Amino acid sequence: MDVTYREEEVASAASSVAGRLVADGVPQRLAAGDPTLWVWDADAETPSGHRRPAPLRASRELLPELGRLAERARAAGLTNVVLAGAGDSATAAEVICDTDDVPLTLLDTTDPGQVLRALAGGLDHTLVVVASESGATLETDCLLRVFERAFADAGIDPAGRFVVVTAPGSPLEERALDAGHDVVAVRPQPGGRHAALSAYALVPAALAGADVARLLDDAEEVLPLLSLDTGNPGLDLGAALGGAALAGRDKLILDDQLTAINGLSGWIEQLVAASTGKDCRGVLPVVAADPNGTGDELVVAIESDLGDVRVDGPLGAQFLVWEYATAVAALLLEVAPSARPAVAESAENTAALLSLPDLPTGAPAFVDGPVEAYGAVGSHDLPGLFADLLHAIPADGYLAITAYLDRLAAFDAPVPDGADFEQMTDAWMMADAQTLRTLLALRTDRPVTFGWGPGALHGSGQYHKDGPQNGVFLQITGAVGEDVGVPGRPYTLGRVQLAQALGDLVALEKRGRPAVRLHLTDRAAGVARLLAAAQEA
Numbered sequence: 001m002d003v004t005y006r007e008e009e010v011a012s013a014a015s016s017v018a019g020r021l022v023a024d025g026v027p028q029r030l031a032a033g034d035p036t037l038w039v040w041d042a043d044a045e046t047p048s049g050h051r052r053p054a055p056l057r058a059s060r061e062l063l064p065e066l067g068r069l070a071e072r073a074r075a076a077g078l079t080n081v082v083l084a085g086a087g088d089s090a091t092a093a094e095v096i097c098d099t100d101d102v103p104l105t106l107l108d109t110t111d112p113g114q115v116l117r118a119l120a121g122g123l124d125h126t127l128v129v130v131a132s133e134s135g136a137t138l139e140t141d142c143l144l145r146v147f148e149r150a151f152a153d154a155g156i157d158p159a160g161r162f163v164v165v166t167a168p169g170s171p172l173e174e175r176a177l178d179a180g181h182d183v184v185a186v187r188p189q190p191g192g193r194h195a196a197l198s199a200y201a202l203v204p205a206a207l208a209g210a211d212v213a214r215l216l217d218d219a220e221e222v223l224p225l226l227s228l229d230t231g232n233p234g235l236d237l238g239a240a241l242g243g244a245a246l247a248g249r250d251k252l253i254l255d256d257q258l259t260a261i262n263g264l265s266g267w268i269e270q271l272v273a274a275s276t277g278k279d280c281r282g283v284l285p286v287v288a289a290d291p292n293g294t295g296d297e298l299v300v301a302i303e304s305d306l307g308d309v310r311v312d313g314p315l316g317a318q319f320l321v322w323e324y325a326t327a328v329a330a331l332l333l334e335v336a337p338s339a340r341p342a343v344a345e346s347a348e349n350t351a352a353l354l355s356l357p358d359l360p361t362g363a364p365a366f367v368d369g370p371v372e373a374y375g376a377v378g379s380h381d382l383p384g385l386f387a388d389l390l391h392a393i394p395a396d397g398y399l400a401i402t403a404y405l406d407r408l409a410a411f412d413a414p415v416p417d418g419a420d421f422e423q424m425t426d427a428w429m430m431a432d433a434q435t436l437r438t439l440l441a442l443r444t445d446r447p448v449t450f451g452w453g454p455g456a457l458h459g460s461g462q463y464h465k466d467g468p469q470n471g472v473f474l475q476i477t478g479a480v481g482e483d484v485g486v487p488g489r490p491y492t493l494g495r496v497q498l499a500q501a502l503g504d505l506v507a508l509e510k511r512g513r514p515a516v517r518l519h520l521t522d523r524a525a526g527v528a529r530l531l532a533a534a535q536e537a
Contacts, residue, residue: 001222001313001321003236010298010308013243014236017332021239022229026331030234030324031227037327056223056320058187059197060216066206069163069182073207076160078127082107082118083204084143085131085165087458088270091263092196092319093131093204098262099315102209108455110139110497112484113406115146123154129204131165133186135172138347139454142486142496148179149487165203196267196319218316226324233313233321237300238328240309241272244298245283245333250468251297251398251447252285258304261315265302268322270459275326275337277463283329284398284447284463288437292445296396342465342507346457349503354491359498361519368533370525375516382533385516386440389472390537392514393446397470400460401440403433404453404477404501405523433476433527439534454500465507473508473515476530477501478523 005011021027029037033055073081083093086108097104105118128147132140144162151158159180166172168185176183186199195201197219206212226234241252252272254265269285276282291299301307302318313321330337353359364372368382379385393399409432437450451460453475464471480494491499501517508515520526 001225001233001317002311003233003240003321004310004312005236005240005308006305006310007308009247010240010244013247013249014239015243017243017246018235018239021235021328021331026328027229027232027235028227030327031223037331056197056216056220059199059202060220062184062199062202063213063216065184066203066212069184069203070207070209073127077125078161079103080121080126081105081204081208082121082126082128082147083131084128084140084147085200085204086137086139086455087195088267088274089195089198089200090131090455091267091270091459092201093208095196095261095263095267096201096205096210096212096215096315097208099260100205100210102205104204104208107143108139108458109407109452110142110454110493110500111404111406112480112482112493112497114408115143115484115493116482117406117408119147119150123151123156127161127163127207129163129165129207130172130176130181131200131204132172133167133170133188133200135166135170135175138350138496138500140172142489142493145487145489146484146493163203163207165199196271196323197316215316215319218314219320220316222313222317222320226320233311233317234324235328237309237311237321237325238332240300241283241298241325242329242332245276245281245329249296249298250283251294252283253289253291253297253299253307253447254285254287254302255299255304255306256302258306259302261302261318264315264318267319271322272326272329273460273463273467274340274343274458276330276333276335277460277465277467278335278339278341279466280468281333281335282463282467283333284449284467285460286398286447286449288450289441289447292447294445297447340458340462342462343458345465346461346500346504346507349506350496350499353499353503353506354496359495359502361498361502364519369529370520370522371529372519372521373516374519376514377516382518382529383536386443386534386537389474389516390440390444390446392472393444394470396468397472398447398449399440399444399472399474400464401437401448401450401474401476402453402456402461402464402501402504403450404475404497405433405520405527407434407452409433409523433530436476436527436530436534439531440537443534443537453504454497457500457504461504465511465513469511469513471513473513475501475505475515475517476520477517478520478526481523
């Protein structure tokens with residue numbers, strides 16, 4: 001595993017802070033799991049009195065159980081694995097499976113269309129992994145209930161169709177045991193560190209068919225380096241991230257276009273944003289964007305020479321090194337990497353909204369075809385609104401787009417009969433909300449980020465609300481065609497999805513952060529109008 005500085009300024013900034021970290025014994029303390037570096041209870045005992053195991057050792061000890069679960073699933077013909085989870089561990093599971101080219105359906109959403117697609121995937125051969133440490137995550141609770149009812153309605157005993165991964169003693173563990181589900185109990189680790197190599201990611205990946213033993217082998221190979229004062233990739237990368245941010249280069253442009261690891265940048269985005277974005281400080285990761293050459297960018301390339309820093313290594317090593325590096329960067333920025341106050345606040349806002357008879361959407365400021373605009377806007381159409389948003393970005397700021405839509409809807413784009421390749425490409429783009437980021441990024445030299453809600457709330461959402469006060473926020477919601485009721489709850493998935501979006505807006509507005517919501521009364525036509533307006537802006 002190697003981290004290489006390819007720019008003298010980055011090397012100088014990293015060197016200036018690395019010496020201080022070494023003098024404080026940070027590499028050895030991190031490698032030893034010093035909980036004070038994660039602002040964790042200094043007592044090394046868990047509430048139940050068990051010693052906290054070394055993270056990789058605990059994962060290695062889990063392998064026999066994973067083998068038994070996977071063998072039993074294969075024997076039962078359960079080849080369609082669905083993961084109901086959220087946060088960087090769920091994203092890590094998707095990265096592992098995409099890189100190993102094994103199928104996994106990740107549901108980190110409450111979008112009814114996306115959930116209905118998963119339900120239509122063949123319940124007779126479906127196994128659902130429900131992963132939540134607290135056991136109180138709204139999305140996972142809803143999805144567990146929806147799938148339990150779906151199995152029962154199909155005449156399938158739900159007891160053999162779930163594997164629940166949670167902390168011992170959580171409400172989810174008790175519920176799962178009462179229902180007869182398989183449970184993998186995971187003792188807490190300091191600050192949730194090593195989540196990508198914990199049971200929350202490894203259980204769904206192993207059941208889907210990924211080689212998780214090799215992943216741990218690659219991580220263990222780099223582990224001894226992380227306690228060294230020199231030749232330590234975690235220290236080198238963390239010093240580069242933190243040293244550059246302290247020097248004003250706090251926009252982290254991630255380039256993974258030449259690596260065989262699929263989706264690593266998306267996982268890094270969640271990890272870095274959630275760990276460093278607080279106390280009006282932080283590092284803003286930017287994915288799928290070209291550098292603009294501005295003075296506040298740090299370009300990190302995975303296995304290529306296209307950036308200021310090059311990071312080489314297999315996936316297991318990448319996971320471990322980035323987690324250590326993020327802890328180092330947070331330490332330099334003097335923020336607690338384990339704290340996620342804004343994530344909890346958005347969840348509380350959502351719960352409060354769901355308790356109301358009707359969601360307070362308010363009246364639109366204007367309507368442009370199939371798009372309604374909400375918020376303090378000065379324009380009367382979408383091109384004008386987009387121009388205003390871009391103009392409002394501070395000189396050191398960014399624009400963040402969060403779409404509470406079906407992230408797989410692009411693959412259902414209608415293509416006209418007899419269309420040529422260019423028309424087919426246009427049809428695909430017109431159905432993909434993520435293309436809006438690309439079009440708006442062409443019109444500014446400031447970073448434009450994109451995330452799918454509500455999954456983004458567990459990562460970049462923390463940075464949006466508690467990071468530097470220099471963001472402009474565009475939220476996209478959409479009307480629901482076919483909704484899904486949540487058994488045992490007085491709401492539907494569509495209502496939950498909209499409540500999550502509105503709860504996020506409440507948190508942004510409470511902090512005085514400029515935010516606009518665009519609601520698509522027809523999703524396909526609305527996305528097409530957004531992209532056309534962005535080209536006109």
